[in-house]
Amino acid sequence: MPPEPAAEHIVYLVDDDEALRDSLVWLLESQGFQVAAYASAEDFLANWQPDLSGCLLLDVRMPGMNGLELHERLKARFSTLPVIFITGHGDVPMAVSALKGGAADFIEKPFNDADLLRLVSQCLSREREEGARRRQGAEVSRRLAQLTVREREVLDLIIAGKLNKQIADTLGISIKTVEVHRARVMEKMGAQSLAELVQAVLGVEAGVR
Template structure:
């Protein structure tokens, strides 16, 4: 199965001090249609890094100067969402496993299988693209929430916890007809096609689990 080619805005960022490995990896990835940006050190990558970077990062664990793990920590501190696949030697596997617990996506051990590497990269790009789309959707939901009036937000909060129109009317001291009007406006402003969609979107943006 041919690996999924990255979208135009996705780049495979490759950070490894081994020039021969860098060149061979870049060639392999580019031959499969991926766009690659290679760096000889973690410091060089960190200077170039921007929050808007999309794609994924192939990162060697051990390098002179700043290690791959140190770069991972620095990126986490700067709230980077760039997925990381660590490139490890045999002795670095426990270290890479520990990095997985801190948010790294996966690791691949030298000497690695080309097919496996391409599979990991392709999977990483798909996941990153999905997460980016989710972040865009969350930002749009947040923007729409800000457009609600105070009363509409009160009605929405009661809808989220499962209150019926009559119950909302009793809680807010307004008529059922007024609740229906506010509810319709909430649905329109939130661009929700169903109650389920409305609830799911708001719960996702607030990170609140309600039962």
């Protein structure tokens, strides 16, 4: 049994097979998942918003825009919605290629209901974790933007492991002034310790790279 999904996370299902679509909606909803189903990639794309959260269960082969094409369109829009492909046997090489292109996973027809539920649950859990990291990174970036030029210089030297005296010598200011700037940096960044400050900033910089 999958863990109870968060209310704000939705499983978006895109499949042109009405019978399979209805079956999957029933299965997912019976396990407490919220589901939004679409009969075509075009319909989903018309309703896509950048802030969608949850995961996308996407058939590979559909008339019109297929699943792989929709995935590429979403990537071009910088979508963060994780994608699980539903594939037929002959589609597995394409699905593997999609994984290399950033898809979360794929499941092959005919699939076991329990396997699908487990995969969706795992995908949603990862998406929640990634969403939390993105929000934390955005908050750290917002706080960094509030630092003055001098405070940012002091911060960069703190991150580099410099002591107050070394920072003072590098910037040509007094140790007392360094201490004042350091205290302001800690306050503006909302950090309770030097380790917390360094981890937060390095985490954002790693995300940029």
